[in-house]
Amino acid sequence: MTEKDSHNQETLRVSRRRFLQGFGSGLLGSAILSRGGLVGAERAQASSSPERLGPGPIPLRLNVNGQTRTLTVAPHTTLLEALRGPELHLTGAKRGCNHGTCGACTVLLDDKPVYACMMLAVDAQGKKITTVEGLATGGKPTVVQEAFVARDAMQCGFCTPGFVVSATALLNRNPRPDDHEIRRALAGHVCRCGAYQHIFDAVREAARRRNGGR
Amino acid sequence: MPPGMKKIKVTQVREGHDVEVEMEVPDIPAAWPPPAERRALGKPTPRIEGMDKVTGKAVYTDDVLPPGMLYGKILRCPHPHARLVSLDLSRARAMPGVRAAISIAEVGAELNYAGQEVAAVAATSEHLAEEALRAIEAKYEILPFEVDVEKARAASGATPPEWRTQGDVEAAFRQPDVVVVEATYHAPVVVHVCMETHGMVAHWEGPDRLKAWVSTQAIHSVRSALAKAFDLKESQVEVICEHMGGGFGSKFGPGAEGLAAARLAKEAGAPVKIMLERQEEFISQGSRPSPTVTVKAAANREGKLVAWQSEGYGTGGVGSAGSFQNLPYIYACENTRTRYMGVRTNAAASCAMRAPDHPGLCFITESVMDELAYALGMDPLEFRKKNDPNEVRQREYDIGAQRIGWAQRNPKPNASPGPKKRGLGVASSIWTGGGSPGTIGHVTLHRDGSVEVAVGVQDIGTGTRTAIAIVAAQELGLNAHDIDVRIGHTSIGPGIASGGSITIASVTPAVYTACMNAKMQLFSLVAPALRCNVEDLECNAGLVCVKGDRSRSLTWKQACAKLPEGGIKVQGEWNADLARPGLAGCQFAEVEVDVETGQVKVVRIVAVHDCAIVVNPLTARSQIHGGIAMGIGYALSEERIWDVPHGLILNARLEDYKVPGTMEVPVVEAILLDRPEVTWVSGLGEPPAIPTAAAIANAVYHATGIRIRSLPITRAKILEGARA
Numbered sequence: 001m002t003e004k005d006s007h008n009q010e011t012l013r014v015s016r017r018r019f020l021q022g023f024g025s026g027l028l029g030s031a032i033l034s035r036g037g038l039v040g041a042e043r044a045q046a047s048s049s050p051e052r053l054g055p056g057p058i059p060l061r062l063n064v065n066g067q068t069r070t071l072t073v074a075p076h077t078t079l080l081e082a083l084r085g086p087e088l089h090l091t092g093a094k095r096g097c098n099h100g101t102c103g104a105c106t107v108l109l110d111d112k113p114v115y116a117c118m119m120l121a122v123d124a125q126g127k128k129i130t131t132v133e134g135l136a137t138g139g140k141p142t143v144v145q146e147a148f149v150a151r152d153a154m155q156c157g158f159c160t161p162g163f164v165v166s167a168t169a170l171l172n173r174n175p176r177p178d179d180h181e182i183r184r185a186l187a188g189h190v191c192r193c194g195a196y197q198h199i200f201d202a203v204r205e206a207a208r209r210r211n212g213g214r
Numbered sequence: 215m216p217p218g219m220k221k222i223k224v225t226q227v228r229e230g231h232d233v234e235v236e237m238e239v240p241d242i243p244a245a246w247p248p249p250a251e252r253r254a255l256g257k258p259t260p261r262i263e264g265m266d267k268v269t270g271k272a273v274y275t276d277d278v279l280p281p282g283m284l285y286g287k288i289l290r291c292p293h294p295h296a297r298l299v300s301l302d303l304s305r306a307r308a309m310p311g312v313r314a315a316i317s318i319a320e321v322g323a324e325l326n327y328a329g330q331e332v333a334a335v336a337a338t339s340e341h342l343a344e345e346a347l348r349a350i351e352a353k354y355e356i357l358p359f360e361v362d363v364e365k366a367r368a369a370s371g372a373t374p375p376e377w378r379t380q381g382d383v384e385a386a387f388r389q390p391d392v393v394v395v396e397a398t399y400h401a402p403v404v405v406h407v408c409m410e411t412h413g414m415v416a417h418w419e420g421p422d423r424l425k426a427w428v429s430t431q432a433i434h435s436v437r438s439a440l441a442k443a444f445d446l447k448e449s450q451v452e453v454i455c456e457h458m459g460g461g462f463g464s465k466f467g468p469g470a471e472g473l474a475a476a477r478l479a480k481e482a483g484a485p486v487k488i489m490l491e492r493q494e495e496f497i498s499q500g501s502r503p504s505p506t507v508t509v510k511a512a513a514n515r516e517g518k519l520v521a522w523q524s525e526g527y528g529t530g531g532v533g534s535a536g537s538f539q540n541l542p543y544i545y546a547c548e549n550t551r552t553r554y555m556g557v558r559t560n561a562a563a564s565c566a567m568r569a570p571d572h573p574g575l576c577f578i579t580e581s582v583m584d585e586l587a588y589a590l591g592m593d594p595l596e597f598r599k600k601n602d603p604n605e606v607r608q609r610e611y612d613i614g615a616q617r618i619g620w621a622q623r624n625p626k627p628n629a630s631p632g633p634k635k636r637g638l639g640v641a642s643s644i645w646t647g648g649g650s651p652g653t654i655g656h657v658t659l660h661r662d663g664s665v666e667v668a669v670g671v672q673d674i675g676t677g678t679r680t681a682i683a684i685v686a687a688q689e690l691g692l693n694a695h696d697i698d699v700r701i702g703h704t705s706i707g708p709g710i711a712s713g714g715s716i717t718i719a720s721v722t723p724a725v726y727t728a729c730m731n732a733k734m735q736l737f738s739l740v741a742p743a744l745r746c747n748v749e750d751l752e753c754n755a756g757l758v759c760v761k762g763d764r765s766r767s768l769t770w771k772q773a774c775a776k777l778p779e780g781g782i783k784v785q786g787e788w789n790a791d792l793a794r795p796g797l798a799g800c801q802f803a804e805v806e807v808d809v810e811t812g813q814v815k816v817v818r819i820v821a822v823h824d825c826a827i828v829v830n831p832l833t834a835r836s837q838i839h840g841g842i843a844m845g846i847g848y849a850l851s852e853e854r855i856w857d858v859p860h861g862l863i864l865n866a867r868l869e870d871y872k873v874p875g876t877m878e879v880p881v882v883e884a885i886l887l888d889r890p891e892v893t894w895v896s897g898l899g900e901p902p903a904i905p906t907a908a909a910i911a912n913a914v915y916h917a918t919g920i921r922i923r924s925l926p927i928t929r930a931k932i933l934e935g936a937r938a
Binding site: 081085086089090093099102131133136141145148150154155156157184187189195200 | 260261263264265266267268269270271272273274276277279283339340341406407408409410411457458459460462489491492674675676677832833835836837839840841842843844867868869873874875876877879881882
């Protein structure tokens with residue numbers, strides 16, 4: 001056994017001991033059987049006063065598009081599932097892969113684009129969530145949205161909300177992106193219809209308009 | 215009836231009732247307006263549903279959440295070939311939240327690929343449905359399988375079919391002073407990767423009334439299939455698809471998942487949604503078959519293609535392997551001999567995929583044409599022009615060549631010292647894309663001047679909604695964004711399936727006819743007020759006026775105020791005079807190949823495509839960009855990869871099946887051929903997906919002297935070629 005192997009074994013041994021210690025109350029058996037319990041176990045290990053979530057539905061408070069929304073979900077619910085579910089019914093963010101590989105689920109979390117399918121709804125609590133529905137204020141579409149429409153930066157439209165959210169975040173962070181910066185910023189989005197060129201045109205037009213040009 | 219008149223049926227809405235009236239109107243021959251009169255037709259028009267798409271308001275099948283909806287999941291056979299020995303759903307049915315469980319495969323049935331549907335459950339959450347799948351007890355008898363096409367062909371012992379022969383290839387090969395190219399070409403199995411997966415929300419509104427929201431290219435085909443499956447009349451089934459996230463040929467029927475959703479919904483007494491996961495899309499929702507074709511072709515010193523012999527095989531899983539005996543693609547050749555054999559492998563059946571067979575036929579043919587040209591020492595473009603019978607394409611070649619700078623290129627391949635080497639290549643496409651009968655346009659004119667146009671078709675992302683609005687706007691003298699367009703419900707009326715690039719040429723003539731009929735009715739009410747005949751009137755820029763005399767006019771709203779109280783509804787049928795098939799295109803590719811890393815960068819594509827009268831150049835260019843994006847994937851990165859010993863697809867996910875993204879797509883110059891003299895509408899969805907890979911392969915050769923005959927052109931293949 002190499003030094004690295006024995007270190008890894010040692011680490012594992014320590015972890016298992018701690019893990020079992022966290023369940024000295026004897027709840028180990030039932031906790032293991034449900035996913036909610038496993039989440040609870042990891043939290044138990046991590047903090048001194050363990051917070052257990054689940055295994056049944058849990059209450060959540062999410063700050064979505066400027067509003068506090070309360071909903072009840074299973075603890076393993078992703079942010080995407082919570083947004084798209086019957087309580088919030090914010091179906092703008094789409095489920096393209098549920099795997100963090102297509103970008104169709106993109107929302108802003110504290111103004112940064114994230115894949116909503118790749119985070120738990122519980123972890124979005126206390127943060128500012130902005131979906132595509134929340135970009136326009138007072139019913140007036142944003143410059144980015146108008147540019148996407150004007151430049152035909154879409155075809156089937158399924159990937160469009162994700163692109164619009166990311167493009168908005170890009171221009172908020174970098175008002176004058178060059179071609180390469182635009183491609184890089186949007187590289188986390190797949191458009192199978194192939195609307196990319198018009199999307200780049202739309203981002204450039206939106207940047208021009210936001211910077212006072214036409 | 216007096217000559218020059220025809221009878222039309224008009225529905226007048228009086229006191230809330232539809233009253234059908236027959237009236238005589240001038241029988242004006244159907245014709246699109248000439249270019250000088252096109253105010254809406256042919257103008258770049260943003261999509262009328264564009265704002266819904268960018269604000270998240272557009273509703274796709276997965277966005278539909280009827281109260282009490284359950285989530286369905288499908289159990290799939292884990293083995294590449296098996297017999298279903300037993301199936302026990304009882305434990306699944308007993309799981310918490312489960313409201314229905316059905317078998318899809320019958321006990322004793324043979325299952326032919328890993329991923330084939332076996333059973334399905336519906337539960338109150340996705341999570342519970344997944345748990346319930348794990349509680350289904352399915353026992354399989356494992357059977358021998360093969361997923362590798364070479365091994366399957368060898369094992370099958372099947373003999374190739376008869377040769378298809380024309381002329382005398384042997385004599386042609388023996389002609390003096392011909393160059394001969396003999397090589398094998400291959401393109402892989404690729405898949406659609408629609409951004410919205412396949413799926414349905416099925417809702418039984420009563421024991422004999424089924425409502426289904428489906429992600430589909432064919433609402434009426436889905437309706438027929440559901441009616442048949444459940445022994446209902448078509449009138450008892452409604453299918454809805456207002457927006458869908460891409461089909462590319464894979465979404466023509468309800469699919470096993472749609473039928474399962476409807477069956478589960480019936481058993482559960484509640485609506486059921488099944489939307490497939492991304493992995494399910496890769497393994498069970500169809501593919502483009504893979505050709506491996508050995509070609510021997512000859513050309514004479516004058517630059518004529520004189521002989522073409524090709525034979526090959528390919529696989530479409532348990533489905534069709536395509537028609538790769540239809541070679542050579544595009545080019546005239548008097549002496550040909552071809553045959554092609556499908557090899558069955560344990561994979562889901564292939565299905566239509568954007569221009570079925572054409573990208574592969576084009577790659578094979580255009581590689582051979584290129585190789586012959588270089589063997590002759592002839593300009594590859596000149597060589598093509600000598601053999602291409604299509605007159606439209608001769609123009610397209612010249613336009614594209616000028617824009618890419620073909621004449622300035624170094625005719626010698628691999629002329630640059632590198633390591634980054636640039637080159638140009640060309641390839642062409644041919645397609646049908648005309649219209650079909652079977653679509654009815656429904657126009658309602660209201661007294662307040664508002665206009666509704668309804669057509670029982672779907673918009674698969676091509677801009678059908680907007681094309682409808684444009685035609686109505688053109689005929690009625692209005693703006694496209696003033697027209698209320700309604701599509702996507704079978705209850706509206708008949709309409710074609712969106713495939714074959716036929717939608718625009720099938721739908722726009724029907725809308726034209728309906729608008730023409732509506733106009734005639736309106737004119738019959740306006741003519742007395744303007745003291746003229748019906749045939750003297752026209753709709754022009756918001757007015758109904760005497761032709762050539764705008765002073766004698768009413769505004770559109772004033773004219774509509776003369777309509778009966780509830781307005782009028784008018785239908786129109788498709789008209790063959792307004793649509794025609796025959797789409798020629800060509801693309802020029804500029805690539806930069808790094809022979810040290812093997813990376814191929816597509817720098818630029820110049821695409822010249824004919825689609826006759828361009829209804830909306832803005833959305834037409836989007837189609838060209840989109841087809842090219844798919845072609846780049848076919849050229850450089852997409853292929854299905856097997857774990858051959860286990861018969862499982864290795865890259866059934868976006869991490870490992872690479873579709874072109876923002877870093878891969880080049881600058882595209884999309885040129886819609888200007889043909890002011892044509893009088894018909896034609897399609898465009900498929901042609902731009904055809905020649906891109908072939909043009910790229912040819913450009914790679916020009917850049918590096920490396921001829922890659924097997925797609926995708928990976929770095930490994932470039933480096934291997936560079937070392938040779």
